[in-house]
Amino acid sequence: MVSMIANCMHGESHKAWMRATNKICKRKGLYRLPQISTDSLTDVLCQHLQYALHFGSIDSLDDVLKECFLDLGLFPADKKICADALLDIWVYVRKLPRHNASAILPELARRNLLDLTSNARESTTNQYGNASEVYFSQHDGTRDLALYFGHHDNILHRKRLVIERKDFCSLEKWELLRDTAFETQILSILTGPMDENDWYDMNFPETEALFLFFSSTEYFLPQFLKSMKKLKFLMIYNCGSNKAIVKGLDVLSSLTQLKSVRLERLILPFVEKQGIEELQNIEKLSLSLCEGFENISTFTKVQDFNLDHSNDSDLPFGICNMPSTLSCSITNCHQLQILPYDFGNMINLKMLRLSALPRLEQLPVSIGKLVRLEYLDISLCEGLKELPKEIGQLKKLRELDMRECTRLMALPSTVCELSSLKLVTCDETIGKQWLRAKNISILGLRVEFVEARFSLDWLDD
CATH class of the missing domain: 1.10.10.10 (Winged helix-like DNA-binding domain superfamily/Winged helix DNA-binding domain)
Incomplete structure (x- = not known):
């Protein structure tokens, strides 16, 4: 335990050490962790030691x-x-x-x-x-x-407010607060399944970030989202093992200041999509383990788009109609076989990840239009057979990750035109061809050989 405390306080000043030492040495009653319900002396001591460990570290934070x-x-x-x-x-x-x-x-x-x-x-x-x-x-x-x-602080004045499932049992408490405006800046709600009538009428005019964590196969968004006129960040996260159908998305249409949306393990019914499509000012959209997100053509201001672990065989319609996108990440989509022909319309892209798409057989020739692209990741695209000759038009490309592209055996001659390329990560077979390209024209290129690495870490919650 002493070594763990020392690790937490490593690099801190002598004054910080003395301050932490004095506080740790206070009687345990003064700094007791809340809600210790166990009668086990061992458990109580362990909780106090854990508190002492972290207290020194927290107290030294700026x-x-x-x-x-x-x-x-x-x-x-x-x-x-x-x-x-x-x-x-x-x-x-x-x-x-x-x-x-x-x-x-x-x-x-x-x-x-x-x-x-x-x-x-x-x-x-x-x-x-x-x-x-x-x-x-x-x-x-x-x-x-x-x-x-x-x-x-009092619950009405807390800048952070966490409401857990057990809190919704206090009907009298929330009824008393229904006409009161909370000062909460960041709100986090953790529940099980919620129907439209399970929510209380609450008012959060100052809230800028909202987290909705739940575990169920159906979930209804609270109507009080309409009061969150300052909301900038929204995360809807299903903690359950099965995807959940989300209803009541129409409340999102009033969130005109929303900048970032993150959705995980959700199914978005077609009839409910209108609320999302009206969010014109979204700058960042992240979808993980989601289904049914068919049309994103109205998200014209999105600068950062992330799609991960989708089972859909096609990309959402309109993905190529987001001209403001600077970073696009499409990963672990095992059913995806083809990219839209007009993928090159995302002309402002600087970073593009197309990783772990095992059924993808080719890149669209329009990729040559991505003339601002600096980073390209096509790793673990095991079905990729060749690169289009148009890849030579990516004059600003600086880094290319193509490890574990096991069926890609040859490079087009146009790769010699990638004059800005500084790093290629690949296996040894294709790496020899990159070394030849280096000797011909890409003098500053570094080729990094890597061995295949198999991992199922993403399955671990």
Whole structure:
């Protein structure tokens, strides 16, 4: 335990060590974790030791880091959550630059305040790193601490408000508050199945970020979303093992300030899509394990689009009609066989990920129109047989990841025209052809050979 505390406080000043030591040495009654219900002396001592461990680490955080740590209480414990959701709070609500927000994740992990796992490849540079490949989780004790430190204010004045399923049993409490405006900036609701009549009439005019966590096969969105005129970030996350049908999406049409939407394990009925299609100002759209999202043609302002683990055989209609898109990630879509011919209409793309699409046999020739593209990932596209000669038109391409493209045995001669290319990651067979291209015209190219790596980490919740 001493070594763990030392690890949390590593690098801190002598004053910080003394302050933490003094507080840890206080009588346990002063700094007791809330809601200790066990009669086991061993369990009680372990909880106090855990609290002492983290208290030293939390107390040494600066104001920004402490606010970011308290945000962890918004998420369920022992659940792998895409780190992108956490970063979006810090970017859209905390107003942090994204590169600063990204640096906070490893810092909190270093202090044992969260756990990070990543599917990102080691060769990928930070410049083209993708937070959708990084996941965080937290233990229930750590989450309890975040809730404890962040919930001292009256429920109406809390900047963060977490409402769990058991809270909805207090009918009298919510009825008394139905005509009162909450000052909540970030709201997180964790429930089971919710019908339209299960929600209370509540008012959240100041809320900028909303998390809806639930576990069921059907879920009705609360009507009080209409009061969230300042909402910038929305996450609807089904924690169950089966996808859930979501109803009541029409309430989203009033959220004109919404910038980022993240949906996971959902089925969106066709008749309910109108509410989503009216969200004209969305800058970031992330869909994971979702079905039925047929048309995204109205999302003309989307700059960052992510589609992961879709079972649909086709991409959503209108994906090529998003001219503002700078980053597009389509991954783990095992039924996808073809990309639209007009894929090249996304002319402002700088980063494109087409990873783990095993049935994809070819890239559209229009890919040559992506003249601003700097990063291309076609890794684990096992069915890909060839690259179109138009790939030579990508004059700004700097990095190409094509590992485990096992059926791709030859390169078009036009790859010698990729004068800006700095790094190619591939297997040894195709790598020899890249070395020849390097000797011919791409003098600054580095070719990195990698062995096949099989992983089922994405199955782990």
